[in-house]
Amino acid sequence: MHIGMGLVCGNKIKDMVNAGFNFIIYLADWHSWINNKLEGKMENIKIAGEYFKECFMGLGLVKGVRYVWASELAKEIEYWEKVIRIAKKTSINRVWRALPIMGRAMDSQDIDAAAMFYPCMQAADIFHMNIDVACAGIDQRKVHMLARDVAEKMKWKKPICLHTPLLTGLSGPIEQLKGKYDEDPRVNAKIKSKMSKSIPSESIFVHDPPEVIKSKIEKAFCPPKQVEFNPVLEIVKYCIFPIVKTFHLIRSEKHGGEKEYESYEMLEKDYLNGLIHPLDLKVSVSQALIEILKGVRERFEANPAPLKAVLNLKITR
Amino acid sequence: MDLEAKIDLVKRNTEEIVTLNELRNLLETNPSPKAYWGFECSG
Numbered sequence: 001m002h003i004g005m006g007l008v009c010g011n012k013i014k015d016m017v018n019a020g021f022n023f024i025i026y027l028a029d030w031h032s033w034i035n036n037k038l039e040g041k042m043e044n045i046k047i048a049g050e051y052f053k054e055c056f057m058g059l060g061l062v063k064g065v066r067y068v069w070a071s072e073l074a075k076e077i078e079y080w081e082k083v084i085r086i087a088k089k090t091s092i093n094r095v096w097r098a099l100p101i102m103g104r105a106m107d108s109q110d111i112d113a114a115a116m117f118y119p120c121m122q123a124a125d126i127f128h129m130n131i132d133v134a135c136a137g138i139d140q141r142k143v144h145m146l147a148r149d150v151a152e153k154m155k156w157k158k159p160i161c162l163h164t165p166l167l168t169g170l171s172g173p174i175e176q177l178k179g180k181y182d183e184d185p186r187v188n189a190k191i192k193s194k195m196s197k198s199i200p201s202e203s204i205f206v207h208d209p210p211e212v213i214k215s216k217i218e219k220a221f222c223p224p225k226q227v228e229f230n231p232v233l234e235i236v237k238y239c240i241f242p243i244v245k246t247f248h249l250i251r252s253e254k255h256g257g258e259k260e261y262e263s264y265e266m267l268e269k270d271y272l273n274g275l276i277h278p279l280d281l282k283v284s285v286s287q288a289l290i291e292i293l294k295g296v297r298e299r300f301e302a303n304p305a306p307l308k309a310v311l312n313l314k315i316t317r
Numbered sequence: 318m319d320l321e322a323k324i325d326l327v328k329r330n331t332e333e334i335v336t337l338n339e340l341r342n343l344l345e346t347n348p349s350p351k352a353y354w355g356f357e358c359s360g
Contacts, residue, residue, distance in 0.1 A: 049358035
């Protein structure tokens, strides 16, 4: 699990729990199987799901949160009835255009027919669990719009949709993926350069040891006075600020001394004006992340089996 | 927590909410609404 999932999603889930929501973290094992993740083997997928649960619990997602497996829904005939009803109200073209939700380009040639179930199932998940607000990264908006349209046609409860940004991979705006993922050029560029766990040097994992976090951040793309596609600043904004009261900038006296920031906006302003050097920012971000991810490390120190099991799996994209 | 504080909390750091009005209605009428996030289990 990289920090895009652990902290961008994790922090938003905490916000929602604090706002009074009952939150379901849905472990989509069937969807992973359809999408050939972890060699398309269910036993591997279960191992990854158990590891996710441990990571989220290590990040403090315990109270107000319930973990549900897709295979629990898949046992019920009423679930499959919804899948079919959704498919009957949706054109093949529309389902095809939603394929980027699986991380597959819109111009892919080698998609098997099982993929056509995926968007219909993802919409059925929402209705079957009677969800009020469906949350996801912005790369999932197509299936959510599909679900809203079906809801209107079927007179089902229309889900409210909340979409979070995608963290840029550590090497910056480099296109890691080939093909086209969205009609909107901005969203397309974001998806193609997003932090991806299939490229370990591009991501910080929630279980990374402190020295690995330091070395990855040290090498990260962090152009001076630039906010757009700057993964280090994005980490400050989406991963660190939501859980700390102040951000501590570590800096030698010679270069201006240490400083406390109470908001991301103040820090961004100083960065844009060249008042914060990228190297000082990087050292401070590493330190803050190491602290935030402490709970995950401690959890796996006490019980290493789920992490060990997942590290033995072959990651397939 | 009052309604505006809840909305601000849910809204912060998001790319979009479809729709904000529906979210407001939900939080006005339902003290414990249900939300979900789905994850592919892939390591």
